[in-house]
Amino acid sequence: MTADSQSAREFLDSYDPGDYPAVALTVDLVVFAVTNGALNVALVRRGGHPFKDALALPGGFVGPEESAEQAAVRELAEETGLDLGSLPVHVEQLATYTGPKRDPRMRVVSVAHLALLATDGRVLPGIAAGSDAAAAAWHPVHHLLRSSDLAFDHHQILQDGLGRLAGKMEYSTVAARLLPNEFTLTQLRAVYDAVWDTTLPAGNFTRKMMPHLTDTGRKSRAATGGAPAALFTAPDRHIHPPLAKPTTSPGR
Numbered sequence: 001m002t003a004d005s006q007s008a009r010e011f012l013d014s015y016d017p018g019d020y021p022a023v024a025l026t027v028d029l030v031v032f033a034v035t036n037g038a039l040n041v042a043l044v045r046r047g048g049h050p051f052k053d054a055l056a057l058p059g060g061f062v063g064p065e066e067s068a069e070q071a072a073v074r075e076l077a078e079e080t081g082l083d084l085g086s087l088p089v090h091v092e093q094l095a096t097y098t099g100p101k102r103d104p105r106m107r108v109v110s111v112a113h114l115a116l117l118a119t120d121g122r123v124l125p126g127i128a129a130g131s132d133a134a135a136a137a138w139h140p141v142h143h144l145l146r147s148s149d150l151a152f153d154h155h156q157i158l159q160d161g162l163g164r165l166a167g168k169m170e171y172s173t174v175a176a177r178l179l180p181n182e183f184t185l186t187q188l189r190a191v192y193d194a195v196w197d198t199t200l201p202a203g204n205f206t207r208k209m210m211p212h213l214t215d216t217g218r219k220s221r222a223a224t225g226g227a228p229a230a231l232f233t234a235p236d237r238h239i240h241p242p243l244a245k246p247t248t249s250p251g252r
Contacts, residue, residue, distance in 0.1 A: 030161030
């Protein structure tokens with residue numbers, strides 16, 4: 001054993017983690033899905049203290065042998081029944097929240113994740129409460145942010161998740177992650193309307209988006225009384241020039 005390795009071993013043997021304040025690590029998930037023209041988020045109603053009976057984002061403590069990503073998948077399944085391994089979903093880290101007073105129990109740092117679930121715009125994935133959640137349900141995001149408080153700092157996390165998604169939709173094709181692999185322009189525009197809480201002009205939207213989509217050559221099944229619409233896919237790419245999110249919300 002070299003002198004350096006011996007010194008390192010002696011240091012670790014004498015090191016006491018108890019000399020430093022305890023900090024716990026948690027995960028929280030902002031899970032979005034679009035249906036019937038509205039952006040929805042999955043929330044649970046807390047079954048115990050702190051914030052008993054309050055609405056909250058699904059999440060929980062990271063286990064000693066888990067990564068934050070593994071804990072996020074496990075906690076979401078335990079609290080809502082949503083299995084990210086079997087659903088068409090895009091997941092990315094959102095931000096880390098470190099406010100010393102964000103949890104009344106102790107110092108808790110949370111790694112928040114943003115998850116985008118693909119739907120056909122008509123039906124939301126079913127969720128059901130489990131673990132320590134008293135209830136679980138989908139809630140319309142824009143109404144929620146205007147009218148409700150959430151447990152901990154989850155109102156801020158939800159607001160940040162919406163801001164991340166809304167901003168990325170200006171310059172990337174990420175909106176397609178909320179749709180099936182093949183979709184119509186009407187479905188895609190409905191996602192923009194739902195996330196941006198607006199009503200975009202159809203012609204202008206089509207003109208700006210078409211260069212960034214791939215036409216499959218197939219048509220959707222026609223609704224009663226309607227003509228079949230072209231089906232597109234959206235490879236991950238930047239939109240240039242970017243779309244401009246309206247500063248007002250016409251028609252809403």
